[in-house]
Amino acid sequence: MKILVINAGSSSLKYQLFDSKKFTSLAKNLIEVSKKSKTPTIDSAFKLAIKEIIGSKKISSLEEIKLIGHRIVHGGEKYSKPTAIDEKLIQEIKKLIPIAPLHNSINLEGILACKKYLPHAKNFAVFDTSFYNTMPEKAYLYAIPSELHKRYKIRKYGFHGISHKFVTTKTMEILRNKKAKIISCHLGNGVSITASIGGKAMDTTMGFTPLEGMIMGTRCGSIDPAITFYLSKTAKFSLEKIEEIYLKKSGLKAISEISSDMREIYKKALKKDKKALFAIEMFSYHLAKHIAEMSISLQGIDAIVFTAGIGENASYIREQTIKNLSYFGIYLDKNANRLSKEVISSKTSKSKVLVIKTNEELQIAKEISN
Ligand code: ADP
Numbered sequence: 001m002k003i004l005v006i007n008a009g010s011s012s013l014k015y016q017l018f019d020s021k022k023f024t025s026l027a028k029n030l031i032e033v034s035k036k037s038k039t040p041t042i043d044s045a046f047k048l049a050i051k052e053i054i055g056s057k058k059i060s061s062l063e064e065i066k067l068i069g070h071r072i073v074h075g076g077e078k079y080s081k082p083t084a085i086d087e088k089l090i091q092e093i094k095k096l097i098p099i100a101p102l103h104n105s106i107n108l109e110g111i112l113a114c115k116k117y118l119p120h121a122k123n124f125a126v127f128d129t130s131f132y133n134t135m136p137e138k139a140y141l142y143a144i145p146s147e148l149h150k151r152y153k154i155r156k157y158g159f160h161g162i163s164h165k166f167v168t169t170k171t172m173e174i175l176r177n178k179k180a181k182i183i184s185c186h187l188g189n190g191v192s193i194t195a196s197i198g199g200k201a202m203d204t205t206m207g208f209t210p211l212e213g214m215i216m217g218t219r220c221g222s223i224d225p226a227i228t229f230y231l232s233k234t235a236k237f238s239l240e241k242i243e244e245i246y247l248k249k250s251g252l253k254a255i256s257e258i259s260s261d262m263r264e265i266y267k268k269a270l271k272k273d274k275k276a277l278f279a280i281e282m283f284s285y286h287l288a289k290h291i292a293e294m295s296i297s298l299q300g301i302d303a304i305v306f307t308a309g310i311g312e313n314a315s316y317i318r319e320q321t322i323k324n325l326s327y328f329g330i331y332l333d334k335n336a337n338r339l340s341k342e343v344i345s346s347k348t349s350k351s352k353v354l355v356i357k358t359n360e361e362l363q364i365a366k367e368i369s370n
Contacts, residue, residue: 002026003369004053005361006046008110009072010102013045016361017053020067020369025361026058042106044112068114068123069364073103073210075127077153082367085111085123093125099153099209102247124368131161134200139297142208146159157335158204158211161187163305164194166363167307167356172199174342175352180326181298183291186358187317188308189217189260193287195294202297205290211246215286217260220250262310262317263319269316284317288324295328301351307358317341322353326343 007014016028029052031045039045053059058302070085074096083089090111097104114123132140140156141149148154164184172180179198186192191214194204205213205221215221223246231237239246253260256279258268268276293303304325305311306318315337322332337344345353 001066003069003365004065004114004118005069005071005364006110006114007361008106008113010106013039013042013049014361015049015053016365017056017058017065018365019364020365023365025362027053027056028361030059042109043113046110046117049160050117062118063120065121066370068118068121069122069368070107070111070125070362071115071128072099072107072125073128073159074157075125075129076157077155078123079127080133081211082124082126082364082370085125085214089125103210103278105361108341126162126364126367128159128161129157129195131165132156132158132201132204133148135203139203140165144252156204156207156361158192158194158201159210160190160192160207161196161201162360162363164192164196164201164204164357165199166175166360167197167305168194171303171305174354175303177302180302181236181300182303182305183298183301184262184305184307185291185295185311186308187306187310187314188339189218191216191221191287191310193290193294195297197298203294205294214290215255215283216251218248218251218253220246220254221286226308235368252283256283262314266314266316280316280320284320285324287317287321291321291325292328301328302329303352303354305354305356310349312340312355312357318344318353318355341347 001020003018003020012033017026020024022058028179031039033042033045034038039048068266072093093104093108111123118202163186166186168182171182172178182196184194192204192206193214195202211219212309213221228242231242232239252258252265254333257275258263258265265276265279269280291304318337319332322330331346331349332353333346334345340355343352343354
């Protein structure tokens with residue numbers, strides 16, 4: 001039997017095919033989805049994925065794919081486990097579109113394509129929010145009238161849960177500590193920092209939507225909500241314009257005035273470009289601040305874990321971030337950090353610091369095969 005995992009996003013369709021016994025990866029790719037490409041829709045990208053899977057010769061027939069796992073960004077308050085996808089669940093995912101407009105509707109397109117082209121397979125939803133169902137009320141409620149939570153479901157949900165679960169599970173194995181107090185930092189285009197004890201989430205930086213918290217590629221993260229009122233009332237910006245600024249024109253892109261891509265920023269930083277150096281400094285400062293903030297829910301830190309594109313590769317971000325935390329007694333082994341080794345903390349450091357490559361697709365495959 002084979003398991004297919006689908007991660008349908010706004011600009012790409014990621015897929016990975018696994019063998020169900022040893023979870024060996026048999027085929028994978030990231031297919032661009034854009035109006036300018038040959039695959040302008042999720043449906044067309046999925047058709048290409050199927051072609052590639054057949055072309056890989058790793059299966060003799062598509063009927064071998066019995067299970068399909070879908071990464072669904074928002075599961076609301078209800079879903080804490082992988083859930084079989086039926087008509088009722090599709091309606092529930094649709095209901096959550098207004099809260100996660102950029103994500104849930106595209107995730108649904110992935111489900112519909114699978115039902116259309118692989119009708120014999122069973123589809124399961126794995127939610128990015130599920131990992132956070134263990135957060136206490138004091139962490140997930142906002143200090144706004146309770147009516148807004150009851151009626152409009154406004155609360156902190158947390159995101160990137162599949163990735164945080166994968167790296168915390170791996171960290172607990174490496175530390176041989178099933179109760180480890182871990183702060184995991186998922187630093188990709190989106191950025192979130194999560195605190196967990198023994199694999200149970202206690203708090204996280206992202207909130208009602210993936211806009212809250214840390215500075216991201218193009219998203220501003222947490223800012224004073226009064227800025228919105230000011231821009232709307234005094235500067236007369238439309239809400240759509242403000243939304244576009246916060247989601248697409250802020251973050252690293254805004255502070256570096258170079259790019260949202262850390263690799264581009266670093267290239268300029270090597271040439272002593274002031275804005276690039278400042279973007280790295282500001283990102284690292286805010287990251288350290290959020291790590292310190294997250295430590296309150298743990299009352300101690302056994303390990304800090306870096307993952308995703310920036311976390312796995314950008315040793316200069318890890319170095320500056322941990323330098324900001326030296327007051328906590330946390331230090332890096334510079335050489336291990338430069339080489340992006342698994343454990344990068346120094347022998348004298350009070351907390352371990354690790355670099356772990358995330359694998360959301362593998363996490364999904366394992367969860368749905370249980
Ligand atoms: P996504 O959130 O889309 O899954 P990724 O985990 O691929 O994103 O992370 C994307 C981010 O990682 C981008 O800012 C990119 O610049 C950064 N990144 C990827 N590779 C490197 C690298 N070698 N060095 C520094 N940053 C990197």
